[in-house]
Amino acid sequence: MDYHIGIMAGLLIIIGVLISGCASTEKAQPPESIPGPSIIDLEDIAATNSGIVLTDAIGREVTVPRNITHILCSGPGCMRYLSYLRETEKAVAADQVERDTVSPAPLPYLVANPQIRTLPAAGKVTDAIEPSRVTGLNSRPDLIILMGDNPQISADELQRRTGIPVIVLQDGDLSYRRNAMNYSLRIMGLVLGKTERAEEVIRFFDKVTENLQARTSTISDFQQKKSYLGGYSTPNPEGLFSTTSIYMPLRLIPAHNMAEEYGNQNSLSGAFSIPKEALIRMAPDAIFLDMTTWSLKESAVADIEKSESINGLPAVRQDEVYGLLPTALYGEDHESDLINAYVIGKALYPEKFTDVDPKVMADYIYAFLYGEPIFEELNKNYGGMALSRIPLFT
Structure with missing residues (x-):
């Protein structure tokens, strides 16, 4: 199917979903009032x-x-x-x-x-x-x-x-x-x-945030999957062991951000590094990579491929490694936070996001905010791997 025809078809589905919410879950209630001057x-x-x-x-x-x-x-x-x-x-x-x-x-x-x-x-x-x-x-x-x-x-x-x-x-x-x-x-x-x-x-x-909440509102604490964000950039690209304990997409989706055990919860700046052994002990269900790391010679992708101990992680063996859009290159990109949340949600809880194509969702969000779908142009900066499973060992 032609890319743009596919985008339009996908947008119609997503628009309907966002308007109607998720029938299979309890709909999240909007806030009583929106902060700021009325x-x-x-x-x-x-x-x-x-x-x-x-x-x-x-x-x-x-x-x-x-x-x-x-x-x-x-x-x-x-x-x-x-x-x-x-x-x-x-x-x-x-x-x-x-x-x-x-x-x-x-x-x-x-x-x-x-x-x-x-x-x-x-x-x-x-x-x-x-x-x-x-x-x-x-x-x-x-x-x-x-x-x-x-x-x-x-x-x-x-x-x-x-x-x-x-x-x-x-x-x-x-x-x-x-x-x-x-x-x-x-x-x-x-x-x-x-x-x-x-x-x-x-x-x-x-x-959009209410739609995310409605899809995941029935996920209890003990059902939450373990996730790890690597290659975190603010804004300089870093390797696999650069992460953050304060990551907005993981505040929009109920999942355990494993870096919270190691990071400073009071820091809004975010980025810090963990030892390789810490990541191995975490044994996350899925690994997500900030794709600004793609511009590094020794990227987070290379860090995974060259380490036998990292290769042994269940997330790597089961092909649960995904590329995300950067969120903090210059301020906090709210649109990237939302788009990444859908990627994470679909990876961790696929039954809650069966109707969502994250790339189509990305262009739905971009079209509203900026007037045009720009994901394909943006994704050229990341080797075409943003919002996708990352092919390892190729």
């Missing part, structure tokens, strides 16, 4: 005066002009959120990692919006905005949005030296920092006149 709150803010007065993520009260046509969006996750809202044409600059054309990071929003790489830089290094560069841009921004902390200059100092309003937001996630994600989307939607789109994105993430 639509009514936003309308009240927008009606106050000639400017929009809002409170940013670090408690600063900022007056933002209306009818913004040019924006500087900087920091991990900022341009991704701008892409969710379909407003990248208003961006006047990009961070260095987004402009790198020699070793480009395969970020989904850059694959969907390659023109971002042609934008000028607002600083010399990643995450460092320089006031002189901002004021020297050909298109002066009406607003600066900083995602996360900027160690080089404070938001107040940047605002004072450029004369441009600056708001600080946080790159949240789909679990314990959901409030931050929703708040950032709503604030960006408000200042860009995209409130309705922001609500659509929030509802979409709710719908």
